[in-house]
Amino acid sequence: xxxxxxxxxxxxxxxxxxxxxxxxxxxxxxxxxxxxxxxxxxxxxxxxxxxxxxxxxxxxxxxxxxxxxxxxxxxxxxxxxxxxxxxxxxxxxxxxxxxxxxxxxxxxxxxxxxxxxxxxxxxxxxxxxxxxxxxxxxxxxxxxxxxxxxxxxxxxxxxxxxxxxxxxxxxxxxxxxxxxxxxxxxxxxxxxxxxxxxxxxxxxxxxxxxxxxxxxxxxxxxxxxxxxxxxxxxxxxxxxxxxxxxxxxxxxxxxxxxxxxxxxxxxxxxxxxxxxxxxxxxxxxxxxxxxxxxxxxxxxxxxxxxxxxxxxxxxxxxxxxxxxxxxxxxxxxxxxxxxxxxxxxxxxxxxxxxxxxxxxxxxxxxxxxxxxxxxxxxxxxxxxxxxxxxxxxxxxxxxxxxxxxxxxxxxxxxxxxxxxxxxxxxxxxxxxxxxxxxxxxxxxxxxxxxxxxxxxxxxxxxxxxxxxxxxxxxxxxxxxxxxxxxxxxxxxxxxxxxxxxxxxxxxxxxxxxxxxxxxxxxxxxxxxxxxxxxxxxxxxxxxxxxxxxxxxxxxxxxxxxxxxxxxxx
Numbered sequence: 001x002x003x004x005x006x007x008x009x010x011x012x013x014x015x016x017x018x019x020x021x022x023x024x025x026x027x028x029x030x031x032x033x034x035x036x037x038x039x040x041x042x043x044x045x046x047x048x049x050x051x052x053x054x055x056x057x058x059x060x061x062x063x064x065x066x067x068x069x070x071x072x073x074x075x076x077x078x079x080x081x082x083x084x085x086x087x088x089x090x091x092x093x094x095x096x097x098x099x100x101x102x103x104x105x106x107x108x109x110x111x112x113x114x115x116x117x118x119x120x121x122x123x124x125x126x127x128x129x130x131x132x133x134x135x136x137x138x139x140x141x142x143x144x145x146x147x148x149x150x151x152x153x154x155x156x157x158x159x160x161x162x163x164x165x166x167x168x169x170x171x172x173x174x175x176x177x178x179x180x181x182x183x184x185x186x187x188x189x190x191x192x193x194x195x196x197x198x199x200x201x202x203x204x205x206x207x208x209x210x211x212x213x214x215x216x217x218x219x220x221x222x223x224x225x226x227x228x229x230x231x232x233x234x235x236x237x238x239x240x241x242x243x244x245x246x247x248x249x250x251x252x253x254x255x256x257x258x259x260x261x262x263x264x265x266x267x268x269x270x271x272x273x274x275x276x277x278x279x280x281x282x283x284x285x286x287x288x289x290x291x292x293x294x295x296x297x298x299x300x301x302x303x304x305x306x307x308x309x310x311x312x313x314x315x316x317x318x319x320x321x322x323x324x325x326x327x328x329x330x331x332x333x334x335x336x337x338x339x340x341x342x343x344x345x346x347x348x349x350x351x352x353x354x355x356x357x358x359x360x361x362x363x364x365x366x367x368x369x370x371x372x373x374x375x376x377x378x379x380x381x382x383x384x385x386x387x388x389x390x391x392x393x394x395x396x397x398x399x400x401x402x403x404x405x406x407x408x409x410x411x412x413x414x415x416x417x418x419x420x421x422x423x424x425x426x427x428x429x430x431x432x433x434x435x436x437x438x439x440x441x442x443x444x445x446x447x448x449x450x451x452x453x454x455x456x457x458x459x460x461x462x463x464x465x466x467x468x469x470x471x472x473x474x475x476x477x478x479x480x481x482x483x484x485x486x487x488x489x490x491x492x493x494x495x496x497x498x499x500x501x502x503x504x505x506x507x508x509x510x511x512x513x514x515x516x517x518x519x520x521x522x523x524x525x526x527x528x529x530x531x532x533x534x535x536x537x538x539x540x541x542x543x544x545x546x547x548x549x550x551x552x553x554x555x556x557x558x559x560x561x562x563x564x565x566x567x568x569x
Contacts, residue, residue: 071266
């Protein structure tokens with residue numbers, strides 16, 4: 001137990017150090033960690049590492065997926081549901097059968113269902129490395145969203161398909177039975193995720209202590225995963241749905257402190273778990289190689305099959321992405337025409353003088369049409385061309401699920417050690433080769449997302465709209481405090497001046513690039529003040545002149561102000 005604790009401690013320190021170094025080197029952290037893990041496993045005296053696959057599938061995977069899902073905007077997921085669904089469901093199924101057929105031909109003693117099971121293991125890409133690279137290099141937001149959405153849902157498809165294929169090995173499940181099992185697992189997984197996500201948001205919204213609500217959030221992934229798996233549903237899909245529901249409704253139901261605490265805690269958990277799995281992947285490789293050496297089929301033969309499977313996966317993905325991009329381009333033109341029709345309809349509604357009793361219904365219809373118009377404008381303006389398709393096709397790195405699912409294959413399966421090595425080969429080759437060259441491809445294609453000027457212009461527009469709501473409140477003659485007393489005129493005027501100054505600063509988009517806006521100068525000055533206040537507080541703490549609880553109260557105030565200021569940057 002002591003040795004295991006030391007290994008866990010060393011792993012955390014390695015993950016933190018590698019994350020800092022990778023950022024400076026300009027490479028994805030998972031790639032560096034796989035290489036570090038492999039190198040560490042070759043050191044004299046390095047222990048043999050065998051982590052039970054159920055630990056990764058039931059303990060590590062749910063919080064990783066939940067952390068990513070809770071930060072996935074439901075609006076972006078909904079708008080990109082078609083490409084995400086195509087990549088995470090149909091491409092995974094196609095890839096599983098294609099690679100399964102190749103493996104079946106190369107392993108004659110292997111059942112076709114078992115070959116498809118391995119095909120399902122190596123089919124789902126892990127979006128961690130790809131999205132990390134994409135965000136750092138400024139890929140279009142829609143492209144990053146599609147890759148993240150694919151990474152969230154494709155794990156569910158692969159694991160359900162692997163489970164059905166394994167059941168078919170013993171003739172316990174027919175072809176149509178497998179399809180029915182797949183549909184049942186997906187539908188029930190979505191239902192469980194909706195229930196768990198909705199109930200958890202309802203419970204947490206009634207608890208006004210961030211520590212308690214964050215503690216509840218830690219168990220939500222497992223509350224979704226474990227019951228879903230026990231019911232024969234997709235636990236992975238249940239976790240993803242619960243996360244998206246929590247992220248969507250949490251904005252309305254949770255306090256600002258709850259949201260800040262949850263973001264920070266889940267980012268830390270995601271960093272350690274995701275990157276820790278890649279470190280383990282590299283470290284376990286020597287153990288996997290040792291298992292193959294003891295069998296009758298050599299290491300190089302298994303590695304060669306893994307390389308062939310990697311090539312098949314890339315070709316299938318490329319062949320799938322080409323018509324997908326063509327369809328998105330065609331849909332882009334259709335969305336533009338649909339946006340024009342909806343805009344005309346809104347104009348006609350505005351021109352009609354409806355009776356007062358019809359106002360609520362007209363408002364609801366108008367709201368729906370405005371949302372449909374925004375969706376259509378998004379699809380029309382945020383198209384993906386062939387350069388985005390090239391990045392999408394090359395972003396097929398495998399990772400966490402491939403590692404865990406490969407080791408969960410039945411122990412009595414023929415060629416099991418070789419099949420596990422095939423999966424490891426696919427994961428490592430795609431991660432190092434595709435992940436390592438993806439930044440070069442992005443730079444060569446010169447694909448870019450929204451410019452900083454465009455982003456800040458949209459920020460100014462949204463801030464102006466929000467500011468209008470704030471001005472309406474300040475100008476309301478019935479404005480009262482909680483106790484029913486009116487606010488002091490001086491206080492109202494101070495708040496109005498501060499709000500107007502911020503709106504004017506955000507509206508000065510032409511000055512953003514030069515960094516000369518009043519708002520930016522105010523932030524710099526506030527940072528200097530906070531640094532001076534923190535230094536004075538440290539001196540007061542060291543002097544012992546003030547009670548510790550008073551010092552801690554002032555420290556919390558300074559921390560809150562610093563967090564607010566950093567959140568605006």
